[in-house]
Every structure is written in structure tokens, then in C-alpha cells.
Amino acid sequence: MVALFVLALFILFIAMDFIVLKVQGKTHPAFEKVLSISGLSYVPEMEIKVPDDIVLSKGHLWMKKNKSGLVKLGVDDFVNTALGNISIQNNLSVGKELKRGEVIFEGKVGNKKLKFHSPVNGVVRSINSNSHDREYSDSYSNWNVELSSKDFASGNVTYFSGSEALNWLRQEFTKLDDFLKLHSAMPELVGATMYDGGKMVEGVKAGLNDKAAEDFEKEFLSL
Template sequence: MGYLIYTDIFATKGIEYLLVIGFLIALILFWRLLRGSEIGPEAAGAESGSYAPGWFLVPDGLYFHRGHTWAKPEAGGIVTIGMDDFAQKLVGKPSALALPRVGEVLEQAKSGWKVEVDGKTLEMLSPVQGEVVAVNEEVAKRPDIVNSDPYQKGWLLKLKDRRLNADLKNLLTGKLARAWMEDVEDALRQRIYGDLSAALPDGGVPVSGIARSLDPENWEQVAREFLLTDQ
């Protein structure tokens, strides 16, 4: 005598669906944990009002040059300047910083300082003009500070800018700076992932030293393109 065995296929499928949903939830939690560890507590709190929906921090109250340097106006026409979050992630951990001396005069959008990484030297553009009145000696001794805290402890120079208002008009701040950085991120994602970038919501968090990931043999040229010093 045969037996009729009844299998509830909906119950079986239900278990499969639950497993898939559980996997997706675990993946999302892991991704958030990864994103949090990548940004880090120091960088995430680099500035009140920091804007970081994607890969790079864009703090409020700062003015950005398209060569990925920033300026922060202080009292008495003093301006604090440094390299932005994109720049430090682009080049990675520097072995040395060649900073100008107090008394030297910098020009806006001209060479302001040099970053040495893996035996290569990269110039960075000064976001404003002015006379150097202070140099961050701590960063000169420990260049890796620009990686952990590019907007506060990682500042590089203070300048006396006698045409500050005119210089600031050539820089990006607020919504314009955020929109610009989003465009930079989109271009970078396209370069890293190609056609796949549109299918990846975040495209993965880039490691420190993005330029080397893009082109290990000619990474310094890649960096110069983004820093606008490839001419």
C-alpha cells in the first residue's frame, strides 16, 4: 500500500526567504561597522557639522580649493590652511612634509608645500595667498597626523592674507563644496569600478592610498591629476 507524502512547499520557501533576509541584515550591519571603522572617531568629529554622506569629510565653515586644500579664516586676516580629507586618502601616509618657513609668501593656486610618499614628491596648491606666520611643527615631525585629523590637528600653515575676501571668492564652501566633493567621488568611483559603479550604492570604501590602488606603477601621476599639479 502506498503512502501519500504531503510537503508544504510554502513552508520550505519561507525558510529560504528568512535565511536570505537574515543574510542581508547581517551584511548591512557588517557594512555599517566597516564604514564606521574606516572613518574613525577622530576624523568623524573633525569639525562640528562635518558632512560625510560618502567617502570624504567636508566640514562646514571651511573653504576648499579644487586642488584639495582648505582654508579657514581666523581673526585679524589670519587663515589656517591644510590638505583635505580626499587628498590624505588619495596619497596615503606621507613620510615627510616640506613646509615653507615663516616669512615666506605664498600665492593662491600656486605651490604651497610638498608631500613625500614612498620616495615620490607631490606638490600641493595653496588655497589662498599670504605671508606664512606659523607652521605646524607637530605635523612636520609626525606627518601621519594629516591622515587621522586633516582638519584640526593636521593643519599645516597659518597665513596673513591681505586680500582675504577676494581669495575666498575663488574657493568653494557650504553646499557648493559638498556638491563638488560628490562629483569628485562619482568620478573616482567610475575610475575604480567602471560600469559597475552605478550598481554599487556606496561602491566600497577606498583604502588609504587610493592613487596606488588605481595605478601602482604610475600612482604619483594619478595623484597629480586630482591635485591639479600635473601641468
């Protein structure tokens, strides 16, 4: 009897946690959609999450519409993985009207600036000033700009969500791998600094030259 009681208690707490997460609109780690990256030469083995309520744009900004109809935007996992710790510089002010394709903010990597483009038409509602306090948070809770947008779901823009997003990200990472191959002048050297077994490139400071930055923008950040 005691055995069944303790077992029931254990199951009850697990079930309750599922329900709590459901009510909060979050996904339990066991049920997350995850893309695992492996077998690439320059991109390390890892897992990329795409929550169900997230929509990705072709320019690697994620969007999430909340109940009041406002859309939060931020940089996705792909960019954070590829560029590391980029600092976002907001040049917009609240109330500014934004057309699709216009620069929404810039990301600073080393001494280079990369332009991110707004995937929707909209009006800037708020800007997250402390978006860099990233401890214990992931890309998708770290938003940069909030817009009110009327054409968020309109058909002529390329968005990805769910398993579609995972497939697209897989292609993007493969593309990134080729990109890194092309832009690393001494592949043997990079190869030698890799971990045993792993694919991690360690200890080399990020140094983007003009050409690489330009190409990266063209390849990955354009709409």
C-alpha cells in the same frame, strides 16, 4: 515627581552641551554637514565631514580664517582618503611671500612626491611641525601652514564651502573612482580582494608609479 526631575536633568545636560559647543564654535555631530559616499567600485563607503567654518580650494587644501585674520591651511579629507598616510614636507620658511598657484608644500606617498599649490596670495606666518600627530583628530584640525592673506575672499578663485563643498566633493570622489579604475591594471584582481559586501581594498601596499602620480596631481591637485 522624581521621574520628571531626572528627565529634566537629562534634558538639561544635553541642552547645556549644545550651548557649550555653540560657544566654542563647534558643531555637534548631530548637526554636522556630512557627505556619505556609497555605490562606488573602488572608493569605500564612508562619510566626509565639512565643518561650516571651512573653505575648500580646488587643489584640495582646506582653509580656515581665524579671528586675527590669519588663514590656516591643511590637506582635506579627500586627499587623506585617497592617498592615506601622506607625510607633508615643508620647504618654506616663515616670512616667505607666496603667490597663488605656487607650491606651498609637498606630500610624500611611498617614494613619490606630490605638489600642493597655494590657493591664495599671502605671507607664511607659521608652520606646524607636528602636524602628524593625528590621533583623535581629523583633517580639519591638522593644519600645516598659516598665512596672512589679503585676497582670501576675493572673487576670482574657486572656493567651496557648506553644501557647495559637499556637492563638489561628491563629484571629486566619483572622479577618483574612475581614476582608480583607469590606473588599476588588473581590476579583477583588485575586485577579488574586496570584502564581502564592502568595497574595501585590503592588504595591498600603496605603490604609485610616475604616471599615476603625475595624473593625480593634474586631475586633483591643480587649481
